[in-house]
Amino acid sequence: MSYTFTTMASPVGELKLVANGSRLAAILWENDNPNRVRLGAMTESAEAPILLLAVAQLEEYFAGSRRRFELDLDFTGTEFQKRVWQALLTIPFGETRSYSEIARQIGSPSAVRAVGAANGKNPLSIVAPCHRVIGMSGKLTGFAGGLAAKERLLRLEGCDWAGAGRTGELF
Known part of the structure; x- marks a missing residue:
């Protein structure tokens, strides 16, 4: 699998948003344990539509105007x-x-x-x-x-x- 990512500033530190195609696969913390979430190779992309949508919705959440996220998610785990x-x-x-x-x-x-x-x-x-x-x-x-x-x-x-x-x- 090939993942794309972008980063965003937030009130809780820099977040790395990771997509798998058209679905959001991860939100990683600035000092996250690299083994906490297992992902494949990542390429930076500020243009992936799901990442742009995720950034916009997270910004609304932090501004207090969003209570629920509407994103396609890709949970990888047991x-x-x-x-x-x-x-x-x-x-x-x-x-x-x-x-x-x-x-x-x-x-x-x-x-x-x-x-x-x-x-x-x-x-x-x-x-x-x-x-x-x-x-x-x-x-x-x-x-x-x-x-x-x-x-x-x-x-x-x-x-x-x-x-x-x-x-x-x-x-």
């Missing part, structure tokens, strides 16, 4: 990971879910840690909103873009995640 990532797409703007809630949603209630691992490998951060997944206690937990970026995204969406009546679990 079937379990894809189920987790699809579940992320169902979390409404301004709301959070716990790893345990996502595990129950995908029909694997005992797979809380596996959900956490899949969340960490989410190739489409922000668009597939893994930042909306928090610990049961309300604590912010790991995020590829860093906890400061996760907090900033949650604040941008007006999320009230501190506690929210949740108790008990590691994830």
Whole structure:
């Protein structure tokens, strides 16, 4: 597979947007672990229509005028990971879910840690909103873009995640 990419400045740092043909395949963070998301060779392209559309929609999101993304996505991962990532797409703007809630949603209630691992490998951060997944206690937990970026995204969406009546679990 051949991927194209472009970069954009954002309030949470420089983002690298990666396309596979006409679908968005990844959004990578400025200091992202290069092994977090496995992609093939990439060529820079500021003209790919999906990348232009993704940049425009992300800019609207950061400006507060977009709550939902309308992009064709290319999730590459295991079937379990894809189920987790699809579940992320169902979390409404301004709301959070716990790893345990996502595990129950995908029909694997005992797979809380596996959900956490899949969340960490989410190739489409922000668009597939893994930042909306928090610990049961309300604590912010790991995020590829860093906890400061996760907090900033949650604040941008007006999320009230501190506690929210949740108790008990590691994830």
